């Protein structure tokens with residue numbers, strides 16, 4: 001028994017080969033279980049080998065090291081997730097980039113109320129200026145927006161608690177909700193949500209909560225036409241449907257995450273979203 005369940009150099013190489021070939025975790029785990037490994041011991045061994053390999057690879061290639069990210073569901077699991085006060089549906093899921101489309105995240109009443117609370121406080125959307133760490137108006141972003149303080153009102157608190165449960169990521173690791181309104185023709189050109197660590201203003205932003213590691217874009221209405229959230233590098237788009245949300249994570253601030261995404265132009269009607277960004281650490 002001890003012989004079959006030892007983590008030999010040969011077994012380590014085999015695990016790494018599987019990971020490099022893009023095998024799903026189950027395909028790596030199964031043969032270990034079949035040869036007598038206890039499940040948790042095998043999972044820990046695979047995780048350790050994979051992490052060591054990725055870290056060594058990152059160091060050699062000068063890539064940023066991967067961070068832990070919210071991982072709300074596995075692949076081919078249940079189509080429903082218990083988010084505490086609500087059952088959220090899993091509608092679609094992609095491994096790389098890691099994208100999950102959720103249904104039933106917000107009730108229609110919550111969507112309407114969110115819009116109502118945000119409407120009078122909108123201004124032309126700004127983006128974080130990585131030169132200075134302040135805010136700037138960006139031409140690729142023709143929406144209007146506003147941000148709530150985290151926990152700033154009862155509705156935000158309720159939604160934030162639900163998101164924390166859904167994503168298994170602490171409330172205090174999240175930024176306040178940001179609401180955007182796109183009128184006809186408005187869009188948000190493809191961009192990354194993480195902060196480019198090489199830009200001069202980044203250090204100041206990263207001091208408070210570390211990197212962004214995931215985003216949850218919740219649709220507060222259904223535009224009559226257009227307004228999908230697109231991932232142009234992989235030709236994927238999530239339709240904007242009231243109450244649904246698209247989640248995506250990026251384990252390092254690097255294009256290799258394929259997390260480039262945008263809000264496609266609204267071709268008819270308007271589009272409202274609320275975005276939650278998740279940080280590595282406490283965003284105090």
Ligand SMILES: O=C(O)CCC(=O)C(=O)O
Pocket residue numbers: 180188193215217227228229230261262263264273275
């Ligand atoms: O409006 C969308 O679909 C995307 C919004 C977005 O990318 C963001 O808020 O960072």
Ligand SMILES: [Fe+2]
Pocket residue numbers: 191192193215261
């Ligand atoms: Fe974004």
